[in-house]
Amino acid sequence: MSAMELKSQGREAESAAADTVRLTTAQALVRFLNQQYLDVDGEVTPFVEGIFAIFGHGNVLGLGEALQEDPGHLKVYQGHNEQGMASTAIAYSRQLYRHKIFAVTASAGPGSANFVTAAGNAYVNNIPILFLPADTFATRQPDPVLQQIEVDSSATTTTNDALKPVSRYWDRIERPEQLMSALLKAFEVLTNPETAGPVTIALPQDTEGEAYDYPRSFFNKRVHVIKRIQPSAAEVTEAVQLIKASRYPVLIVGGGAKFSEAGSAIEAFSDKLNIPIVETPTGKSTISATFANNMGGTGILGTAAANEVVAKADLIIGAGTRYTDFTTASKTAIHPEKTRVLNINLNRMQSYKFDGFPIVADVRDTLTQLTSELSGYQSDFTNLADLKAAWQQERQRLAHTNYDAPDYTPEVKGQFSAATLAEYAEKLQTHFTQTEAVIAVNDTIAPDSIIVAAAGSLPGDVQRIWDPVVPNTYHMEYGYSMMGYEVPAALGIKLAQPDKESYALVGDGSFIMLHSELVTALQYHKKINILVFDNSGFASINNLQMAQGSNSYRTEFRTADHDILTIDFAKIAEGYGAKTYHVNDRDSLVAALEDAKKQTVSTLIDIKVLPKTMTQGYGQSWWRVGVSEVSDNPNVQKAYQDIQTGIDQAFKY
Numbered sequence: 001m002s003a004m005e006l007k008s009q010g011r012e013a014e015s016a017a018a019d020t021v022r023l024t025t026a027q028a029l030v031r032f033l034n035q036q037y038l039d040v041d042g043e044v045t046p047f048v049e050g051i052f053a054i055f056g057h058g059n060v061l062g063l064g065e066a067l068q069e070d071p072g073h074l075k076v077y078q079g080h081n082e083q084g085m086a087s088t089a090i091a092y093s094r095q096l097y098r099h100k101i102f103a104v105t106a107s108a109g110p111g112s113a114n115f116v117t118a119a120g121n122a123y124v125n126n127i128p129i130l131f132l133p134a135d136t137f138a139t140r141q142p143d144p145v146l147q148q149i150e151v152d153s154s155a156t157t158t159t160n161d162a163l164k165p166v167s168r169y170w171d172r173i174e175r176p177e178q179l180m181s182a183l184l185k186a187f188e189v190l191t192n193p194e195t196a197g198p199v200t201i202a203l204p205q206d207t208e209g210e211a212y213d214y215p216r217s218f219f220n221k222r223v224h225v226i227k228r229i230q231p232s233a234a235e236v237t238e239a240v241q242l243i244k245a246s247r248y249p250v251l252i253v254g255g256g257a258k259f260s261e262a263g264s265a266i267e268a269f270s271d272k273l274n275i276p277i278v279e280t281p282t283g284k285s286t287i288s289a290t291f292a293n294n295m296g297g298t299g300i301l302g303t304a305a306a307n308e309v310v311a312k313a314d315l316i317i318g319a320g321t322r323y324t325d326f327t328t329a330s331k332t333a334i335h336p337e338k339t340r341v342l343n344i345n346l347n348r349m350q351s352y353k354f355d356g357f358p359i360v361a362d363v364r365d366t367l368t369q370l371t372s373e374l375s376g377y378q379s380d381f382t383n384l385a386d387l388k389a390a391w392q393q394e395r396q397r398l399a400h401t402n403y404d405a406p407d408y409t410p411e412v413k414g415q416f417s418a419a420t421l422a423e424y425a426e427k428l429q430t431h432f433t434q435t436e437a438v439i440a441v442n443d444t445i446a447p448d449s450i451i452v453a454a455a456g457s458l459p460g461d462v463q464r465i466w467d468p469v470v471p472n473t474y475h476m477e478y479g480y481s482m483m484g485y486e487v488p489a490a491l492g493i494k495l496a497q498p499d500k501e502s503y504a505l506v507g508d509g510s511f512i513m514l515h516s517e518l519v520t521a522l523q524y525h526k527k528i529n530i531l532v533f534d535n536s537g538f539a540s541i542n543n544l545q546m547a548q549g550s551n552s553y554r555t556e557f558r559t560a561d562h563d564i565l566t567i568d569f570a571k572i573a574e575g576y577g578a579k580t581y582h583v584n585d586r587d588s589l590v591a592a593l594e595d596a597k598k599q600t601v602s603t604l605i606d607i608k609v610l611p612k613t614m615t616q617g618y619g620q621s622w623w624r625v626g627v628s629e630v631s632d633n634p635n636v637q638k639a640y641q642d643i644q645t646g647i648d649q650a651f652k653y
């Protein structure tokens with residue numbers, strides 16, 4: 001028996017009579033995490049998979065020591081950037097429909113501050129994650145300590161207070177016994193589908209190591225049951241009336257539908273009642289793109305087919321959607337004056353939106369009930385197959401856009417001159433268009449591979465032209481649209497589904513901003529594939545800026561001498577130890593993708609693409625943005641007037 005085992009046996013024996021066990025706060029925390037289980041539709045699994053850690057002086061001696069001594073079943077990984085490793089944890093939970101989580105721990109001060117962006121991401125996307133930032137001393141004896149901001153107005157304010165607005169539950173453990181009530185509350189929040197999101201338990205570094213006689217009962221196995229909330233009879237009756245009264249109902253599949261695993265229920269509903277479905281970015285891949293009534297992504301970034309049925313709708317059925325501006329075209333795509341709205345959502349507040357009739361219940365079970373109650377009903381849509389076929393034709397056109405064609409004009413028109421585009425072609429050594437590249441990836445990687453995107457122009461492209469066939473293979477973070485989510489998320493996805501290939505679709509700007517967890521993937525032999533779409537700039541923002549009358553300003557990547565910046569992303573990843581490829585046309589991309597499939601090590605494909613060659617709007621694409629009211633630039637003045645016209649037409653709340 002090892003010295004450690006002897007010591008721990010002694011500790012158990014010592015307090016056995018009192019039915020307590022003497023542990024430090026950190027040891028008690030680790031022991032508790034090991035005992036949390038989730039019951040989803042009768043299947044019980046451990047809820048906490050592990051912990052990502054970047055140790056500093058604030059957490060290495062308390063939590064670090066406890067994990068070193070006995071992590072139980074928790075897998076402990078070293079992260080390389082706090083925001084990055086938290087993004088990995090978020091992606092892991094999201095990919096597993098929130099059935100499992102990782103905790104993340106950082107040292108006090110800057111390490112903890114690095115959590116804030118990721119916490120915002122988890123908050124807006126309703127993803128459970130347990131933040132365990134170290135904190136300054138509870139005793140305050142050595143104050144101010146290294147990395148303490150030392151707020152004059154209150155000694156209780158520390159860096160970790162910045163996590164309060166982006167936590168669904170926030171607590172600070174200043175005495176070891178506080179841990180018990182804090183963790184009970186924390187895990188209720190983490191495991192409740194209605195409140196799931198980030199939880200912060202701040203750990204003052206002295207408290208982490210302080211001991212207490214914890215009741216053994218606190219460490220009993222706890223099974224948190226996910227309850228599928230059923231619609232009331234009155235809710236079903238009203239919904240049935242609304243649908244029966246409508247000729248052109250359209251179902252919007254949101255993230256709530258995906259988390260409810262409502263795919264089959266939606267297909268049955270849509271198929272039997274002839275109701276077209278359209279998808280939000282998060283809802284996409286709940287249903288296969290090949291499903292006959294699936295018109296694809298909707299909203300500002302939507303397909304022509306989806307936006308056409310939404311325009312015709314006399315009833316919108318929102319299944320687990322938050323109705324963000326991108327889905328509603330800033331409230332111009334849906335008008336409750338002309339279109340009734342029926343909302344199915346676990347969250348009561350969400351269900352009230354657009355003056356909708358609220359059903360506060362589980363999406364899967366509600367739609368199943370509605371399908372059986374509505375037998376005999378069919379919508380009057382007759383052109384769904386034609387709309388879908390027309391969109392597929394457009395997708396084919398986008399797959400073959402050719403910069404070298406004599407009559408070539410880019411998808412984003414009227415912004416860069418032919419000379420500027422030629423300058424990019426020459427500097428980046430590419431004639432490759434982004435739409436051709438994205439579709440080539442879609443057509444080449446295995447259908448059960450998982451892609452992730454988050455920011456820039458790629459979320460718009462894939463919302464329109466990515467056709468996911470296998471459910472849950474499309475992982476989109478377009479709630480916070482956090483640049484830098486893509487690479488760490490690819491690792492989280494790989495940890496969640498180790499037998500699948502995981503691909504990050506990432507712009508050059510996002511890659512530069514954050515890719516530290518590529519090192520973690522390499523370190524732990526978790527293969528991820530990174531596809532960098534390099535157009536040498538914050539191109540989507542450049543598009544937006546120029547579309548609203550401004551000149552191109554600080555959104556292209558140019559040197560002080562106005563030269564286009566050229567970066568060898570493959571070389572960067574090669575330096576870390578990844579297998580890399582340079583690509584500038586379809587053939588070289590397909591060859592690289594095929595070779596990358598054979599690798600066991602993480603890969604990066606550096607894809608040089610031309611700016612202005614991403615997809616553009618297809619109906620329902622007004623976006624309310626903050627254009628300047630006063631400007632000497634006539635184009636900005638016009639853009640301001642155009643925005644006022646849009647505002648006049650938009651639904652007001």
Ligand SMILES: Cc1ncc(C[n+]2csc(CCOP(=O)(O)OP(=O)(O)O)c2C)c(N)n1
Nearest residue numbers: 456457481483507508509510537538539540
């Ligand atoms: C953390 C963060 N900072 C800033 C933004 C605002 N933003 C959105 S897209 C974008 C540019 C993205 O550039 P890139 O990744 O190269 O993609 P591209 O637009 O070129 O497709 C910026 C700065 C953001 N979404 N997230």
Ligand SMILES: O=C1C[C@@H](O)[C@H](O)[C@@H](O)C1=O
Nearest residue numbers: 454455456457459481540
């Ligand atoms: O500001 C933004 C504009 C969007 O086009 C982009 O996709 C998103 O990442 C963003 O933050």
Ligand SMILES: [Mg+2]
Nearest residue numbers: 507508537539
């Ligand atoms: Mg870019």
